[in-house]
Amino acid sequence: MSVHPRQGTPALLQIGAILSRLSGKEALSEVSRYLRAEFPHFRWVGVYTLHGETLKLSGWDGDQPTEHVEIPIGRGVCGRAAREKKTVVVEDVRSAPEYLACFLETRAEIVVPILDGDRVLGEIDIDGNEVKAFDSSDAAFLGQVATRLIAPARDVVDPPPSGATSSGALPVVRL
Numbered sequence: 001m002s003v004h005p006r007q008g009t010p011a012l013l014q015i016g017a018i019l020s021r022l023s024g025k026e027a028l029s030e031v032s033r034y035l036r037a038e039f040p041h042f043r044w045v046g047v048y049t050l051h052g053e054t055l056k057l058s059g060w061d062g063d064q065p066t067e068h069v070e071i072p073i074g075r076g077v078c079g080r081a082a083r084e085k086k087t088v089v090v091e092d093v094r095s096a097p098e099y100l101a102c103f104l105e106t107r108a109e110i111v112v113p114i115l116d117g118d119r120v121l122g123e124i125d126i127d128g129n130e131v132k133a134f135d136s137s138d139a140a141f142l143g144q145v146a147t148r149l150i151a152p153a154r155d156v157v158d159p160p161p162s163g164a165t166s167s168g169a170l171p172v173v174r175l
Protein backbone atom coordinates (compact mmCIF):
# COMPACT_ATOMS: atom_id res chain seq x y z
CA MET A 1 0.00 0.00 0.00
CA SER A 2 1.12 3.52 -0.55
CA VAL A 3 0.17 7.17 -0.78
CA HIS A 4 -0.38 8.30 -4.36
CA PRO A 5 0.38 11.98 -5.13
CA ARG A 6 -3.28 12.28 -6.18
CA GLN A 7 -4.17 11.56 -2.56
CA GLY A 8 -1.18 13.23 -0.94
CA THR A 9 -1.74 16.71 -2.33
CA PRO A 10 -5.35 17.16 -1.14
CA ALA A 11 -4.39 15.56 2.17
CA LEU A 12 -1.68 18.17 2.69
CA LEU A 13 -4.25 20.89 1.99
CA GLN A 14 -6.58 19.38 4.58
CA ILE A 15 -3.74 19.27 7.09
CA GLY A 16 -3.00 22.91 6.32
CA ALA A 17 -6.63 23.73 7.10
CA ILE A 18 -6.42 21.85 10.43
CA LEU A 19 -3.24 23.72 11.34
CA SER A 20 -4.80 27.07 10.52
CA ARG A 21 -7.33 26.58 13.32
CA LEU A 22 -5.50 24.44 15.91
CA SER A 23 -2.09 24.57 17.60
CA GLY A 24 0.02 22.44 19.94
CA LYS A 25 -1.30 19.06 21.13
CA GLU A 26 -4.77 19.71 19.73
CA ALA A 27 -3.28 20.11 16.27
CA LEU A 28 -1.11 16.98 16.64
CA SER A 29 -4.13 14.93 17.77
CA GLU A 30 -6.37 16.18 14.98
CA VAL A 31 -3.75 15.57 12.29
CA SER A 32 -3.27 12.02 13.70
CA ARG A 33 -7.03 11.45 13.54
CA TYR A 34 -7.21 12.82 9.99
CA LEU A 35 -4.31 10.71 8.71
CA ARG A 36 -5.75 7.52 10.14
CA ALA A 37 -9.23 8.24 8.75
CA GLU A 38 -7.87 9.09 5.29
CA PHE A 39 -5.34 6.28 4.82
CA PRO A 40 -6.65 2.83 5.79
CA HIS A 41 -3.17 1.27 5.99
CA PHE A 42 -2.31 3.74 8.80
CA ARG A 43 -3.77 1.64 11.60
CA TRP A 44 -2.34 3.57 14.54
CA VAL A 45 -0.96 7.11 14.21
CA GLY A 46 0.93 8.96 16.92
CA VAL A 47 3.06 12.07 17.23
CA TYR A 48 5.82 12.07 19.83
CA THR A 49 7.62 15.23 20.88
CA LEU A 50 11.18 15.26 22.21
CA HIS A 51 11.81 16.60 25.72
CA GLY A 52 15.47 16.31 26.64
CA GLU A 53 16.26 12.64 26.05
CA THR A 54 12.65 11.44 26.20
CA LEU A 55 10.01 11.13 23.51
CA LYS A 56 6.53 11.87 24.85
CA LEU A 57 3.29 11.01 23.11
CA SER A 58 1.58 14.33 22.33
CA GLY A 59 -1.21 13.22 20.01
CA TRP A 60 -2.50 9.93 18.67
CA ASP A 61 -5.41 8.09 17.10
CA GLY A 62 -6.07 4.38 17.00
CA ASP A 63 -8.26 1.58 18.28
CA GLN A 64 -6.25 1.32 21.48
CA PRO A 65 -3.90 3.50 23.53
CA THR A 66 -0.23 2.52 23.66
CA GLU A 67 1.60 1.81 26.89
CA HIS A 68 4.63 3.53 25.36
CA VAL A 69 3.65 7.10 26.18
CA GLU A 70 7.28 7.90 27.00
CA ILE A 71 10.24 6.40 25.15
CA PRO A 72 13.87 7.13 26.07
CA ILE A 73 15.75 8.23 22.97
CA GLY A 74 18.04 5.21 23.37
CA ARG A 75 15.22 2.70 22.81
CA GLY A 76 12.91 1.41 20.12
CA VAL A 77 12.43 2.22 16.49
CA CYS A 78 11.20 5.61 17.67
CA GLY A 79 14.45 6.28 19.50
CA ARG A 80 16.50 5.32 16.47
CA ALA A 81 14.63 7.74 14.16
CA ALA A 82 15.24 10.58 16.65
CA ARG A 83 18.92 9.70 17.23
CA GLU A 84 19.74 9.28 13.55
CA LYS A 85 17.39 12.08 12.32
CA LYS A 86 16.22 9.70 9.64
CA THR A 87 12.97 8.11 8.57
CA VAL A 88 12.92 4.47 9.66
CA VAL A 89 10.76 1.96 7.79
CA VAL A 90 10.34 -1.46 9.40
CA GLU A 91 9.00 -3.99 6.89
CA ASP A 92 8.38 -6.70 9.46
CA VAL A 93 8.53 -5.85 13.15
CA ARG A 94 9.25 -9.51 13.98
CA SER A 95 12.70 -9.13 12.45
CA ALA A 96 13.56 -5.76 14.05
CA PRO A 97 15.28 -6.49 17.37
CA GLU A 98 14.90 -2.95 18.72
CA TYR A 99 11.15 -2.83 18.03
CA LEU A 100 9.10 -2.06 21.14
CA ALA A 101 5.83 -3.93 20.81
CA CYS A 102 2.61 -2.00 21.34
CA PHE A 103 -0.11 -3.96 19.60
CA LEU A 104 -0.37 -7.67 18.80
CA GLU A 105 -1.62 -6.98 15.26
CA THR A 106 1.24 -4.66 14.25
CA ARG A 107 3.46 -6.02 11.47
CA ALA A 108 5.11 -2.88 10.05
CA GLU A 109 6.05 0.57 11.25
CA ILE A 110 7.23 3.89 9.84
CA VAL A 111 8.74 6.66 11.95
CA VAL A 112 9.43 10.08 10.39
CA PRO A 113 11.31 12.73 12.40
CA ILE A 114 10.00 16.27 12.69
CA LEU A 115 13.15 18.31 12.12
CA ASP A 116 13.48 22.04 12.65
CA GLY A 117 16.75 22.56 10.83
CA ASP A 118 19.07 20.19 12.67
CA ARG A 119 16.95 19.96 15.80
CA VAL A 120 14.62 17.01 16.38
CA LEU A 121 11.30 18.33 17.72
CA GLY A 122 9.55 14.98 17.55
CA GLU A 123 8.32 12.37 15.12
CA ILE A 124 5.34 10.83 13.41
CA ASP A 125 4.97 7.14 14.28
CA ILE A 126 2.61 4.92 12.28
CA ASP A 127 1.85 1.23 12.71
CA GLY A 128 0.46 -1.04 10.00
CA ASN A 129 -1.06 -4.49 10.29
CA GLU A 130 0.57 -5.99 7.19
CA VAL A 131 4.18 -6.83 6.48
CA LYS A 132 5.66 -4.18 4.12
CA ALA A 133 2.68 -1.89 4.73
CA PHE A 134 4.84 1.19 4.04
CA ASP A 135 6.97 2.15 1.05
CA SER A 136 8.88 5.16 -0.24
CA SER A 137 5.65 6.97 -1.17
CA ASP A 138 4.57 6.87 2.49
CA ALA A 139 8.00 8.16 3.53
CA ALA A 140 7.82 11.02 1.00
CA PHE A 141 4.27 12.00 1.96
CA LEU A 142 4.90 11.82 5.70
CA GLY A 143 8.10 13.83 5.25
CA GLN A 144 5.91 16.62 3.88
CA VAL A 145 3.48 16.21 6.75
CA ALA A 146 6.40 16.41 9.20
CA THR A 147 7.50 19.80 7.88
CA ARG A 148 3.97 21.09 8.52
CA LEU A 149 4.09 19.77 12.09
CA ILE A 150 7.15 21.85 13.02
CA ALA A 151 5.02 24.71 14.37
CA PRO A 152 2.65 22.64 16.54
CA ALA A 153 5.54 20.46 17.79
CA ARG A 154 7.44 23.61 18.70
CA ASP A 155 4.37 24.79 20.64
CA VAL A 156 4.59 21.61 22.74
CA VAL A 157 8.37 21.46 23.19
CA ASP A 158 8.90 25.19 23.79
CA PRO A 159 5.47 26.43 24.84
CA PRO A 160 4.82 29.99 23.63
CA PRO A 161 4.01 32.61 26.25
CA SER A 162 0.37 32.23 27.25
CA GLY A 163 -1.94 33.71 24.66
CA ALA A 164 0.59 33.71 21.82
CA THR A 165 0.25 31.25 18.95
CA SER A 166 2.72 29.65 16.56
CA SER A 167 1.17 31.62 13.70
CA GLY A 168 2.77 34.72 15.20
CA ALA A 169 -0.61 36.33 15.83
CA LEU A 170 -0.66 38.55 18.88
CA PRO A 171 -3.10 37.79 21.68
CA VAL A 172 -6.44 39.52 21.18
CA VAL A 173 -8.12 41.50 23.95
CA ARG A 174 -11.88 41.56 23.48
CA LEU A 175 -13.70 44.45 25.10
Ligand code: SME
Pocket (backbone or CB within 6 Å): 046, 066, 068, 071, 075, 076, 077, 078, 079, 098, 099, 100, 101, 102, 109, 125, 127
Ligand atom coordinates in the same frame (compact mmCIF):
# COMPACT_ATOMS: atom_id res chain seq x y z
N1 SME B 1 7.05 0.52 18.22
C1 SME B 1 7.63 1.73 18.70
C2 SME B 1 7.02 2.13 20.01
C3 SME B 1 5.81 2.99 19.89
S1 SME B 1 4.40 2.11 19.45
O1 SME B 1 4.53 1.64 18.04
C4 SME B 1 3.08 3.08 19.53
C5 SME B 1 9.15 1.58 18.83
O2 SME B 1 9.67 0.51 18.60
O3 SME B 1 9.81 2.55 19.18
